[in-house]
Amino acid sequence: MAVCLPPLALYVHLPWCVQKCPYCDFNSHGLREGALPETAYTEALLADLRWEAEALQTGRPLVSVFFGGGTPSLFSADCIGAVLEAADRTWGLAKDCEITLEANPGTADAVHFAGYRAAGVTRLSLGVQSFDDAQLQRLGRIHDGAAARRAFALARQAGFDNINLDLMFALPEQSTAAAATDLEAAIALGPEHLSYYHLTLEPNTAFAAAPPPLPDEDTAADMLDAGGHLLQAAGYGGYETSAWARPGRRCRHNRVYWSFGDYIGIGAGAHGKHSARSGDGGLSIERRVRWRHPRHYLSAAGGAEVLQSRQAITPQARPFEFAMNALRLHDGFDWDTLAAHAGLRREDLAGVLETAQERGLLSVDETGARPTALGRAHLNTLLQLFLEPA
Incomplete structure (x- = not known):
């Protein structure tokens, strides 16, 4: 894809x-x-x-x-x-x-x-x-x-x-x-x-x-x-x-942030999220975190040692990572954003979308998905469904 x-x-x-x-x-x-x-x-x-x-x-x-x-x-x-x-x-x-x-x-x-x-x-x-x-x-x-x-x-x-x-x-x-x-x-x-x-x-x-x-x-x-x-x-x-x-x-x-876009983070303790196209046309996504204490940051800035950690977001983890951000937005997300920002298709979330819709937590149509008033009031319950989207 x-x-x-x-x-x-x-x-x-x-x-x-x-x-x-x-x-x-x-x-x-x-x-x-x-x-x-x-x-x-x-x-x-x-x-x-x-x-x-x-x-x-x-x-x-x-x-x-x-x-x-x-x-x-x-x-x-x-x-x-x-x-x-x-x-x-x-x-x-x-x-x-x-x-x-x-x-x-x-x-x-x-x-x-x-x-x-x-x-x-x-x-x-x-x-x-x-x-x-x-x-x-x-x-x-x-x-x-x-x-x-x-x-x-x-x-x-x-x-x-x-x-x-x-x-x-x-x-x-x-x-x-x-x-x-x-x-x-x-x-x-x-x-x-x-x-x-x-x-x-x-x-x-x-x-x-x-x-x-x-x-x-x-x-x-x-x-x-x-x-x-x-x-x-x-x-x-x-x-x-x-x-x-x-x-x-x-x-x-x-x-x-909330649409799972990319951001460079510089400064002590700053977080970043980076995406890149993989060889098969898909998406690789990585989170980076810099050292928190200013003294450590000041001594390390300018090279890779400035990073305290870096972690790939696997395709299996992306449904929850994406939903945890995008479903904070009242407008939710559209299918193009799901593909561009998370490398996922609507079909990849078919099960969780159906369950969330049946429970009245999510509204789903041909353009995208958005939390209902009930879903916004019980956001943690809605997000829990995305931990196991298959």
Whole structure:
């Protein structure tokens, strides 16, 4: 089965924060131990990018670039611009390439935002999490509600017309009314995109070691349901488990992830997924993971030793791997995407598609498959079917 290769994106991980939040399980490191090693880390990123270009000959331009962290807004516009220039020279940026940078409202200023915009960043993602000052303190954030509003205004002044706000619900002792008030505050600012997600206790975090009192599952479900109604009434459409957007403003980079597309990952702990055509016209797919600790990454960037692991995704594993991503999207997937992104045919999934459809979890037609409302509500049950699709 001859297939095309999926779209290609670039993820750049900048792992430092002013301080580590108690709920965060991302690869991030507080700056209390010393100054930000911006020059050394930028050079490592560029060396990593050059090696990746030699190791991965794609022939595909980048449809999106995402600077994540950590707190990327701790880095200067010069660093961001240098990476973007190198990426453009290496692979080329698509004409309408979406370039996102995550920013912490506590590190926001007009000069930085204007510099990022001039460097080529087209989309800003502000980690607001809440507008409630007491909640922000419990979450270990370095900003307050006023700083969040100020950061949004500064982003607009810098020329950003595509802004995402990250907002959490089911916060410690939060009521349904308080969650709605928080969301209404976010909507009132008029962002193009909202990531509205449930606070969960992740292993190896301060919150996991000393759990705060959180709302029960039923209350959290009520918050999500009420939030969905508020977002829909305000003109936002839900397109993924926790993502809401104005028309035409869905996050392209995240859609690369959720559609099982390809992405290069550079930076400490960055993940990547690479596809290549095999000799028989099929598809080989590999995941790559870089060393997590910045010191190890800094010493290894520029060669194959930067990889902590690399693993082929076998044809047997692909149905679940693909579904685990694609079925987060409300639109599901079409058959061409299944072939191009996973090297699978509709016939390969005939059994699981029939079972999921019979149980009312999946809608299947000649164009593709998409989760029903029941399937979205019981996504884990739906995904379990794809573990043994034969």
